[in-house]
Amino acid sequence: MKKIFTLIMIIGLIVIIRGDTGSSEITITNIAPEKDRLQIIKEKGLLTFASANGTPFVYIDTETNKLSGIDADILAEITKRLGINKIERKEIQFADLLNQLTTDDSIDLAADGIYITPEREEIVSFTQPIYKESEVVIVPKASKINFKDDLKNAVVGAVRGTKFVDLIQEWKKNNLVKDVMIFEDTPKLLNDLNNGKIDAGVSDATLIEYSLKSKGFFLKTLRDYTPELNRTAGIAVKKSDVTLLNALNEKINEMKADGTLYAILVDNGLNKNDMILN
The missing domain is CATH 3.40.190.10 (Periplasmic binding protein-like II)
Structure with a gap:
């Protein structure tokens, strides 16, 4: 009886397994790996970033009608070194920058004199600091x-x-x-x-x-005021965009080493006290 019962159970399982598919054959489908953000940016030849509209970080120069400012010039140099031909900006209120970055897939990064803080690092990833602020x-x-x-x-x-x-x-x-x-x-x-x-x-x-x-x-x-928020500014990316973050940091290191970053800061009215050497 035990052998008969066992045989019945095995037959039942086979029927259940075959009942849904009509076949015991397993089909394997090749799924293409998902492209990361840096790859997509390079293929499009376009980097889209979010910022508020304000001097001296990111603004449109009324004389040249070109995107200008500290962060804009730094991004322009980085994208050139990455072989990306075009930069596009989405103007967003400063208070909403990081939230928009994390929820809008069309935005690659955010840059606008953004202080690097522990609270913000819970939401996004930052590049290494690019300059000091207070x-x-x-x-x-x-x-x-x-x-x-x-x-x-x-x-x-x-x-x-x-x-x-x-x-x-x-x-x-x-x-x-x-x-x-x-x-x-x-x-x-x-x-x-x-x-x-x-x-x-x-x-x-x-x-x-x-x-x-x-x-x-x-x-x-106030000349005699001592700043309480001596901070550093960085470029913010989505936490999942590790490849993009690494590429940005690599180019920032290059720009520090060859003096380009310092030159951009000076051109925009900053000085050696605003520079981060490492």
Whole structure:
């Protein structure tokens, strides 16, 4: 009886196995390996990156109508060395850059004076640092605010999505400022500060130096302020794009070694203090 039962079970299994396919033959299909992002970029001859629209990092030069700025020039040199013929930019609010990078497959990377921080590294991967950055405090030229301690009764602003928002909110928490205001972009921040709608602002040192030099603002920076956010900036890529990240780092190393990166920084108003040697 046991032998008969076992035989019946075996026959049943064979019927079940053959019942779905009608055949015991196994068909093997060759599946082409998925192309990585760097390969796709090279085949298209086009790299697409996300940035906000702002000097001095990424902007359109009104005289030449060309993409210009610190990060734009660095990317242009990198793509040339990678044999990529064209760069295309998607303009996105700074606060949304990294989220858009991770969710929009048409964007290859993001670059716009983006500070490398542990929180951001949980979302994206960064290249090695390409230059140094820090913040400044801006006030109207006629302001009586001369030191950080003078901010205790001040309304201070910063741009949404930047680390400066975290900084001034920490100041408010510790009663170092009266209140904070969050802005969508730097021009709005500077305009409201210039028009007396807020008392002070905190922003990127390089950006502010460029803005105050080229615009009709009656603003100044606090000379005796010691930066609290000495950071480095890098290029952000999706965490899955390891090959692209490695290629970017290789070219950045080359540019550091032959002096090209330093020359780009100097051409854009930075100096040796902003350079990262290793």
